[in-house]
Amino acid sequence: MLQLTKRTEYGMLALVHMLDRDGEYVSVREICERYPLPKRTVAEVLKDLARNGVVESQRGAGGGYTLARSPDEITLGHVVSALEGAPALTSCESALVLKNGGCEVQPSCPIRSPIHRVRERLWQMLEHTTLRSLVASGGHVPLHTAAASAPHAP
Amino acid sequence: MLQLTKRTEYGMLALVHMLDRDGEYVSVREICERYPLPKRTVAEVLKDLARNGVVESQRGAGGGYTLARSPDEITLGHVVSALEGAPALTSCESALVLKNGGCEVQPSCPIRSPIHRVRERLWQMLEHTTLRSLVASGGHVPLHTAAASAPHAP
């Protein structure tokens, strides 16, 4: 299906929150207090992002995750790539099919190369969608502003 | 996942074959003789394409399917839309989630609107990829030429 996974969504939300908390380490708990997401799954997602160098982790009390790079350098492409693997529009581009001997049609496939080009462009779109451009273009209200109406403020 | 379904692939292959057989009715059997695809599933796919007006069907002996419109008017977008439903990058755009009460995050979602724009552009890409542009830009060898036992294009 032509749809992002929930994991990717969780990842983006987490990253946005980290951007709000500029530079500080934020815990999974904190993220899930802000957004109603399944804690454990978000934790798995963050781990994957850490493994892929999108975020940095700090263990122990007071630890958590923080952006490993500038919000201008982190792109939707990085997140998708880290959480779903490189996008492969056709089956023959996905590693899964290759293990099963590959596609039977491939030798005479008329759509393969053209669809590769489509994927190429899609990929470029994702790579050009930076984390900053996300928050900049949306109706996003930064944390402290929102927290003004919230009961607790550290 | 950011990937086209096999059904979409089957559909595109079938359409390309129909384009080759310009105007004639081609049966599912014939398509599966040309490409090694699961016959019954391809049949289901073609039925869906017919319901959505992408191809025309003719029942009975000598019947089959043929393009319902010009190859310039049939797009990847049509096929995807007919076989996978309109692409919904985020969960909140998909009808499935709406039935379950929608997304909890939505009221304060910072990524919703920006990602909608990404989907918009993706959708445009698909709509601008016509069937003709597919065969025109690939290394596709039309049917009769290939049947003339030419292992390589000149």
Added chain:
DNA sequence: GCAATTAGCACAAATTAGATGCGCTTTGAG
């Protein structure tokens, strides 16, 4: 009449994604 071929609907099998269980390691606070 008969064989070829699509239509319709349901269902089982396979694959993928989502969510948890559980124990271990690290680290700052007290």
Added chain:
DNA sequence: CTCAAAGCGCATCTAATTTGTGCTAATTGC
């Protein structure tokens, strides 16, 4: 030094989605 907060790793279970079949009916040309 102790302890609670956090992350790490891996296995596993469940739910959702996709893919492939079964079966029967309706058409159509010869």
